[in-house]
Amino acid sequence: MLSGTQLSDGMRSVFVELLVHGPLSRAEAARRLDLSPSALTKLTKPLLESGFLLRQPVGDRGALGRPSQPLAVDPSRAALIGIKLTEDELFAVRTDLRAETQSELRRPLASHDVDDIVTCIREVVRELNGPGTAAAVVGISLAGTASGGDPVVPTSPFLGWRNVPLGNLVAEATGIPTVVENDVRALTAAQQWFGAGVGRSSFALVTVGAGLGCGLVIGDRLVRGAGRGTGLVGHMAIHDSGPLCEMGHRGCARAYASSAAIRRAVSGILDRPELTFEACLALAAEGQPAARRIFEDAGRALGQVVATVANITGLELVILSGEAVAMYDVCADAFDAALAAHTHWTSTPVDVVIKPFTFNEWARGAAVIALQHRILGSGA
Amino acid sequence: MLSGTQLSDGMRSVFVELLVHGPLSRAEAARRLDLSPSALTKLTKPLLESGFLLRQPVGDRGALGRPSQPLAVDPSRAALIGIKLTEDELFAVRTDLRAETQSELRRPLASHDVDDIVTCIREVVRELNGPGTAAAVVGISLAGTASGGDPVVPTSPFLGWRNVPLGNLVAEATGIPTVVENDVRALTAAQQWFGAGVGRSSFALVTVGAGLGCGLVIGDRLVRGAGRGTGLVGHMAIHDSGPLCEMGHRGCARAYASSAAIRRAVSGILDRPELTFEACLALAAEGQPAARRIFEDAGRALGQVVATVANITGLELVILSGEAVAMYDVCADAFDAALAAHTHWTSTPVDVVIKPFTFNEWARGAAVIALQHRILGSGA
Numbered sequence: 001m002l003s004g005t006q007l008s009d010g011m012r013s014v015f016v017e018l019l020v021h022g023p024l025s026r027a028e029a030a031r032r033l034d035l036s037p038s039a040l041t042k043l044t045k046p047l048l049e050s051g052f053l054l055r056q057p058v059g060d061r062g063a064l065g066r067p068s069q070p071l072a073v074d075p076s077r078a079a080l081i082g083i084k085l086t087e088d089e090l091f092a093v094r095t096d097l098r099a100e101t102q103s104e105l106r107r108p109l110a111s112h113d114v115d116d117i118v119t120c121i122r123e124v125v126r127e128l129n130g131p132g133t134a135a136a137v138v139g140i141s142l143a144g145t146a147s148g149g150d151p152v153v154p155t156s157p158f159l160g161w162r163n164v165p166l167g168n169l170v171a172e173a174t175g176i177p178t179v180v181e182n183d184v185r186a187l188t189a190a191q192q193w194f195g196a197g198v199g200r201s202s203f204a205l206v207t208v209g210a211g212l213g214c215g216l217v218i219g220d221r222l223v224r225g226a227g228r229g230t231g232l233v234g235h236m237a238i239h240d241s242g243p244l245c246e247m248g249h250r251g252c253a254r255a256y257a258s259s260a261a262i263r264r265a266v267s268g269i270l271d272r273p274e275l276t277f278e279a280c281l282a283l284a285a286e287g288q289p290a291a292r293r294i295f296e297d298a299g300r301a302l303g304q305v306v307a308t309v310a311n312i313t314g315l316e317l318v319i320l321s322g323e324a325v326a327m328y329d330v331c332a333d334a335f336d337a338a339l340a341a342h343t344h345w346t347s348t349p350v351d352v353v354i355k356p357f358t359f360n361e362w363a364r365g366a367a368v369i370a371l372q373h374r375i376l377g378s379g380a
Numbered sequence: 381m382l383s384g385t386q387l388s389d390g391m392r393s394v395f396v397e398l399l400v401h402g403p404l405s406r407a408e409a410a411r412r413l414d415l416s417p418s419a420l421t422k423l424t425k426p427l428l429e430s431g432f433l434l435r436q437p438v439g440d441r442g443a444l445g446r447p448s449q450p451l452a453v454d455p456s457r458a459a460l461i462g463i464k465l466t467e468d469e470l471f472a473v474r475t476d477l478r479a480e481t482q483s484e485l486r487r488p489l490a491s492h493d494v495d496d497i498v499t500c501i502r503e504v505v506r507e508l509n510g511p512g513t514a515a516a517v518v519g520i521s522l523a524g525t526a527s528g529g530d531p532v533v534p535t536s537p538f539l540g541w542r543n544v545p546l547g548n549l550v551a552e553a554t555g556i557p558t559v560v561e562n563d564v565r566a567l568t569a570a571q572q573w574f575g576a577g578v579g580r581s582s583f584a585l586v587t588v589g590a591g592l593g594c595g596l597v598i599g600d601r602l603v604r605g606a607g608r609g610t611g612l613v614g615h616m617a618i619h620d621s622g623p624l625c626e627m628g629h630r631g632c633a634r635a636y637a638s639s640a641a642i643r644r645a646v647s648g649i650l651d652r653p654e655l656t657f658e659a660c661l662a663l664a665a666e667g668q669p670a671a672r673r674i675f676e677d678a679g680r681a682l683g684q685v686v687a688t689v690a691n692i693t694g695l696e697l698v699i700l701s702g703e704a705v706a707m708y709d710v711c712a713d714a715f716d717a718a719l720a721a722h723t724h725w726t727s728t729p730v731d732v733v734i735k736p737f738t739f740n741e742w743a744r745g746a747a748v749i750a751l752q753h754r755i756l757g758s759g760a
Contacts, residue, residue, distance in 0.1 A: 145726070157726065202606055214692065218598050225694020226582055232691040232724035237684065239620055247725055304617065309692055311612040312594065314605020344612035345627055346525070346537065 023072035078136040082367025085142040087158040093363040094128040122173040138178040139370025141186035179370040186365035188215025207322030238301045256301035259324040284330045299331025303338025310350035321355040403452035458516040462747025465522040467538040473743040474508040502553040518558040519750025521566035559750040566745035568595025587702030636681035639704040664710045679711025683718025690730035701735040
C-alpha cells in the first residue's frame with residue numbers, strides 16, 4: 001500500500017473505514033463493516049503492527065466496565081503531497097494521512113514546457129519533503145480530462161497539452177508514485193473522505209470561480225465518466241436572452257456566474273474597469289443596485305444548475321464551494337428561489353451546504369485523490 | 381436464489397456473466413471474471429447440477445482439437461412475470477430468464493383502489509402462469525418514486541397512492557416474491573442486461589412518450605438516487621419564450637417534446653382537434669410546414685436534454701426510446717444539431733442509438749428489474 005504493505009481487500013476496507021470515520025470502537029467498526037469481532041481482530045493485527053492503526057489510549061468504559069480502546073488511523077504514519085497546476089501557477093501542500101496540511105507553497109510557472117514544469121514539481125516535492133521521510137504519494141490535479149488510473153494527461157486546455165505522460169515523468173523525477181486527476185474530481189474526493197460528503201452515498205460538489213465545475217459521487221463512488229469528462233455544467237443553457245460567454249453562448253451558466261463574467265458585468269455597467277471581483281462583491285453587499293442585480297442573476301443561474309444536476313442524478317446533497325463561493329452571501333435568496341423553481345415538482349429541493357473556500361484546497365484535493373488511488377486502485 | 385438455490389458471491393458473478401454475455405467458452409468466462417479454470421469449475425458445478433447452466437452441445441474446436449463446450453444459462457430454467465401499471469391499464473408479460481416474452485396480456489384498471497388492483501394482478505399472474513410452473517418472481521413497475529428493495533410505493537401521482545405496500549400485498553396474494561420499481565429504471569435495467577446497454581459501463585435510457593424519462597447506469601450500476609427520484613428531465617428549462625406545460629413552466633422539455641404537447645400544438649395550429657399524435661407525425665413526415673416545425677422544436681429540446689445529461693454524467697451512450705420515439709425520423713437533424721450545440725465544447729457528442737419501442741417493453745422491464753433484484757439483492 002502506502003509503503004509497500006500488502007493489503008487484502010478486507011484490510012483495505014478496515015483501513016478506509018477507520019481513516020474516514022474513525023476513531024471507532026471495535027464493536028462499532030465490526031458492525032459498520034459487517035464483520036465478526038474475531039475477523040476484525042485478524043484484519044486489524046497487521047495494520048496495528050505496521051503502525052497504520054493505533055489503539056487510542058483513553059476510551060470510554062464498555063458495558064462490562066473494561067476500558068475500550070477505540071481504533072484509529074495514525075495520520076502521521078505517512079505523508080501525502082498534493083499539487084494543483086493552473087495556467088500560471090503551481091500550488092502545493094504536504095499533508096498527513098487525513099489530509100491535514102503540514103506545509104504549503106506556491107510557485108509561478110515560467111512556461112508551459114513539460115520539462116520545465118516537471119523540474120519545478122521535482123523541486124517543490126524536495127522542498128516539501130525536507131530532510132525527513134519522503135511523502136508516500138504525489139497527486140497532481142489540473143483542469144482537463146485527466147483521470148485517476150492513467151498517468152497521461154489527454155488534454156489540458158490551459159497548458160496547451162495533449163497526451164502528456166505527466167504521471168510517469170513526475171514519478172521518475174521524484175521517485176514517488178504519482179497520480180494525475182482532473183481538479184474538480186480531486187476536490188470532490190477531499191469532500192468525500194474528509195469533508196461534508198462523509199457518510200453521504202451520493203453528492204455533488206459544485207464550484208464557482210473562474211469557471212463552474214461539478215464533481216459527482218454516486219453510490220459511494222467518484223464518477224469518472226467514459227473519457228468524455230463529467231460535471232461539465234459551465235455552459236449549461238440558462239436564459240436565451242442572457243449575456244454572452246467567451247465561447248459565444250448566449251446566457252449560459254458561465255456567462256452569468258463565473259467570477260470573470262460577474263466582474264465584466266459589474267465593472268462594465270458602472271464604467272469602472274479597475275474593479276476586481278472582490279470589489280464588485282463588496283458593492284453588491286453594500287446594496288449598489290446594478291451590482292446586486294448581477295449577483296442575483298448569477299445566484300439564479302447557479303440555483304438552476306444545482307437543481308438540474310440533482311433532478312438528473314437524485315443526489316442527497318450538493319456542496320457549493322470554489323474561489324467565488326463568498327458570492328452566495330449576496331445572492332442566497334435568488335439561488336434558493338431558482339433551486340426551488342427548477343427542482344422537479346414531485347421532489348423537494350436538494351440539501352445545499354456552503355463550504356467557504358481556502359487557498360490550498362485544490363492542492364489538498366490532489367493529495368486526497370492520490371491517497372484514494374493508492375489505497376483503492378483504479379476503482380478509486 | 382430464483383428457486384431457493386443458495387448462491388455465493390462467486391456463483392452469482394458467474395451466473396450474471398453468462399446470463400448477460402453468454403454463451404461463453406470456459407476460457408473466456410474465466411478471463412472475464414478473473415478466475416482460474418479450477419475456480420470457475422468449482423463455481424459452475426452447482427449451477428450445472430441445478431440446471432441453471434447448460435453446456436452447449438456443439439462448440440468450436442479448441443486449440444488442442446478437443447471440442448469446447450461453451451457455457452450458457454438455460455433461459456427456460458425459470459420464468460419471470462413483469463407488470464406495468466399505468467393510470468388506466470395494466471400490461472403484463474411472462475418471460476424466460478433472458479427476458480424473451482412467452483406470453484402477454486393487458487387489462488383495463490377498473491379503479492385505483494389498492495385491493496382491486498392487487499386482485500387484478502393476482503388474476504393476471506394466475507393466467508400467465510397457467511397450469512405449469514409458477515414464475516420465480518413478479519416485477520411491478522409504475523411511474524413514481526418506487527425503488528427496488530422497498531416493497532412500499534411512496535408516491536404514485538397517476539394512481540393517487542401514498543405509501544402503499546404493493547410489493548408485500550402482491551407477494552401475499554400470489555405466493556411469489558415481488559419487486560416494485562420505478563418504470564423508467566425498470567426499462568433501463570432491461571437495456572442494461574439484454575439490450576443496447578450490454579457491455580457499456582455507463583449509459584442513459586431517455587424515453588419520450590406521454591412524458592420524458594431518463595434512467596441512468598453509472599459504473600455498471602443502475603442509479604437509484606437517495607429517495608428523491610432520478611432522471612427527472614421532463615421539466616428541464618429549454619427556452620424561456622416557449623410553450624407552457626401542464627405545470628405552468630414556460631418552454632420546459634415536456635412542453636416541447638411530450639407526445640401530448642406535440643399533439644396539442646399541431647392540432648391547435650391546424651385547427652384540427654381530432655388529430656392523434658400518430659396523425660401529427662404523419663403530417664410532419666409528409667412535409668406539412670407547421671407540423672414539421674413543431675417536431676423539429678421537439679427534436680431540439682430532446683437534443684438539449686440528452687447533451688445536458690451527458691455533460692453532467694460523462695456517459696458513453698444514450699439510448700433513445702419510448703412510445704413516441706418514432707418522432708426521431710422527422711426531427712433527427714434538429715436533434716443532432718441541438719445535441720452538438722449543447723455538448724460541452726471540450727467534449728464530443730455522446731453516441732446515441734434509437735431503439736424502436738414495442739408495446740410490451742415496459743412490462744418486460746419490470747420482469748428484468750425483478751430478476752436483477754432477486755439475483756443481486758438490494759444492491760441491484
